[in-house]
Every structure is written in structure tokens, then in C-alpha cells.
Amino acid sequence: MINIAFQGSTHGNFLRHMLDRYSSLTPTINMTPFTKIGTAHNLQEEDYSNFFKRTHPHLWGWDPVDQPHIVITIEPEDVLLLQRIVYIRAGDKAQDLQSNNIIIDKSFNDAESIEKLYGIKINKVLPRFILRDFCKLGFSDIQNHGLMTIDKTYREKKLDNARYFPVDSFWDQTKFFEQIKIIGEQFKLDLKLDDSSVALYQEFIDLLPQLKTRYRARDIITAIKENKDIDIQGLDLIEEAYIYSWIETTHKNILAPFTNRFFANTKEIIDYIHWYPHFYHGMNPTLPKNIG
Numbered sequence: 001m002i003n004i005a006f007q008g009s010t011h012g013n014f015l016r017h018m019l020d021r022y023s024s025l026t027p028t029i030n031m032t033p034f035t036k037i038g039t040a041h042n043l044q045e046e047d048y049s050n051f052f053k054r055t056h057p058h059l060w061g062w063d064p065v066d067q068p069h070i071v072i073t074i075e076p077e078d079v080l081l082l083q084r085i086v087y088i089r090a091g092d093k094a095q096d097l098q099s100n101n102i103i104i105d106k107s108f109n110d111a112e113s114i115e116k117l118y119g120i121k122i123n124k125v126l127p128r129f130i131l132r133d134f135c136k137l138g139f140s141d142i143q144n145h146g147l148m149t150i151d152k153t154y155r156e157k158k159l160d161n162a163r164y165f166p167v168d169s170f171w172d173q174t175k176f177f178e179q180i181k182i183i184g185e186q187f188k189l190d191l192k193l194d195d196s197s198v199a200l201y202q203e204f205i206d207l208l209p210q211l212k213t214r215y216r217a218r219d220i221i222t223a224i225k226e227n228k229d230i231d232i233q234g235l236d237l238i239e240e241a242y243i244y245s246w247i248e249t250t251h252k253n254i255l256a257p258f259t260n261r262f263f264a265n266t267k268e269i270i271d272y273i274h275w276y277p278h279f280y281h282g283m284n285p286t287l288p289k290n291i292g
Contacts, residue, residue: 006072009086011170013040023189038207058150069162074151076142084238097236100260101125128260135241141288217242229267253281
């Protein structure tokens with residue numbers, strides 16, 4: 001058995017499907033793994049062999065260290081895209097991150113943390129500006145972001161036979177198949193990759209629309225630095241939170257607005273930073289000590 005260790009929304013189910021489907025050591029799989037929103041949760045456990053086991057060690061504990069492991073890893077630059085995917089596809093539901101009222105149900109893992117931090121009680125919905133602010137805090141202290149702290153425990157676990165799979169390799173066809181081939185050789189899976197494997201990968205990418213705007217928030221920050229005025233309407237709240245984090249960590253005496261409405265263009269952000277009243281300046285209490 002080969003254990004695939006991963007955090008939610010880092011594509012471990014898709015990796016399991018790809019390996020199980022194209023290894024000659026396992027029975028044939030012809031059904032699509034994808035739900036309508038793109039998660040690879042469409043099939044049941046009985047549709048797979050028992051040769052590959054998906055696991056979330058931070059929740060369920062580690063399997064024996066002498067068993068083979070594939071560990072999906074994360075870098076700080078991956079967090080923005082992953083956070084968008086996590087919130088949009090949680091519980092196999094298509095969350096609307098452009099709404100002013102965010103639906104909160106049992107599949108939303110951060111509800112308890114938000115209630116504790118803001119001293120509120122969530123009743124099914126949460127204002128956009130609260131969730132944006134919460135996500136901003138995570139970006140402002142990226143090494144202590146939940147995704148990164150769990151990733152650290154994954155890397156620190158001593159395993160006898162492991163392959164570490166960078167999550168960004170899922171988002172590039174060349175890198176992805178390079179990793180798949182390495183895994184096939186390391187664990188002797190006798191993978192039979194053909195044109196259908198490329199088509200399956202392309203379907204995976206097509207069902208990940210956030211990938212098309214992966215660098216949008218960073219491009220907006222570049223425009224602000226270069227004093228360029230561009231339209232920035234249509235961002236989801238995670239991208240807004242990332243930009244808010246940049247504003248506050250770059251201009252440490254400035255607090256970003258605490259409203260549902262976001263800036264419509266970069267000129268509004270440039271003006272906000274320029275005209276922010278000096279008598280409001282003071283240490284930002286939300287920044288980590290090494291930044292503030």
C-alpha cells in the first residue's frame with residue numbers, strides 16, 4: 001500500500017485517481033473522478049483498488065513510517081491560490097466569494113476561529129468584510145498560516161520511503177507528468193500513460209478556473225507600485241485579503257478599510273495610501289511582531 005498524505009484541496013484525490021487508473025498493477029478505472037465543481041470526489045472508495053490510500057495525517061495520524069508515502073507539500077507562494085480553492089470548493093459546494101454575505105455551514109473549518117477572534121456568533125452567514133479581514137491576517141504572517149504550519153509537520157515527519165510532491169506541480173502539465181513518472185519509477189507502479197492521461201489532466205485544469213487568475217492579485221500590487229491605474233473589479237475576497245495584507249505589511253501605519261466594498265481601481269488604493277491621515281498612524285495591532 002502507498003499512502004498519499006495531503007491537506008484538503010491540494011489535489012490528493014486526483015493524484016490517487018491518476019495513479020490507480022494508469023498503474024498496470026490495479027484494476028481498470030473508466031469513470032470520471034470529477035464532481036461538477038471540479039473536486040476529484042465523484043467516485044466511491046469501492047471504485048478504487050486498495051493499493052493507494054489517501055490520508056490527512058494532521059487529522060487522522062500517520063501510517064507506519066516503513067510504508068511508502070507520497071507527501072504533497074506547499075510553499076508560501078502557493079497559499080493564495082490554495083486559499084481560494086479551499087474556500088470555494090469546501091464540502092464539494094461552490095461558495096460564492098464575490099457575495100457580500102458568505103454562507104457558513106459545517107464544511108467551513110474556520111468558523112470557530114473566527115467566532116473566537118472577533119467575539120461574534122455566526123448564524124449561517126458571515127459579512128464579506130469579516131472573512132476578508134480574517135484571511136488578511138493569515139497572509140500577513142504567512143509562515144504561521146494554517147496551511148504552512150501543517151506542511152511543516154509533514155516535512156518534519158521521518159519516513160523511510162517517501163516522495164515529496166510540490167503542489168504547484170499539479171498546475172503545470174510538464175511538471176505534473178515529470179512527478180508522475182518519478183513516482184512510477186520509485187514505487188515500481190508500471191504506469192501506462194497514454195493520450196487519455198493527458199486528456200484527464202486537461203479536464204482537471206479546465207475545472208480549476210482560479211488557475212487562470214492565479215497571479216491577478218500580484219499583478220495588481222505591481223501596478224500599484226508602478227503608480228498605474230487599472231480596473232480591479234471582480235476580485236474574490238481572498239484576492240482582496242491578499243492585497244489588504246500587502247497594504248498593511250508594506251505601509252505598517254495604515255489599516256485597510258473594514259467594509260464590504262473593495263477598491264474599484266488601483267488609483268483608489270494609491271490615493272488611500274497617500275492621503276491616509278497622519279494622526280491615525282500608529283502600530284498596526286494585527287501585524288506579527290517581526291513585521292509591526
